[in-house]
Amino acid sequence: MKKSIFIIFGLLLLISCKKEVTTPNNGIYRGVYKEITVDQDTLVDALVFLVLHEENQSFTVKGDSLTNFPPDHNGTYEIIDEKQMNFEYKGVYEYNPNHYLDTTFNYTFDDVNFTLSRKESDRTFEYKMKRY
Helix, strand or coil, rough: HHHHHHHHHHHHHHHHHCCCCCCCCEEEEEEEEEEEEEECEEEEEEEEEEEEECCCEEEEEEECCCCCCCCCEHHHHHECEEEEEEEEEEECCCCHHCCCCCCCCEEEECCCCEEEEEECCCEEEEEEEEEE
């Protein structure tokens, strides 16, 4: 009987010790894209969908159809470390790089919530999303 209790307790302990996921992975993420000035004025506040394909490290962005921010685009990504990801736009059109994932962003990820942010001298570009 004691042996059975120890086995059951051990299994419960293993189940409860689920490893925390902190690296972005496959999924569809839905949220808000914002462009914010240094004075904390919001210039753009738009709906965004981001799809990550872990197997070939590609992404697709679908922006808000009413504002066209961010514009629909796709490319590849690389996880640099536990805080930074680099994105590379694969389109052929000329574009304003501030409105595309085409540089290094800081990120936080907890397997549900996913935030990307990049700060320039006069603006912050931010994606706050949840797994869809």
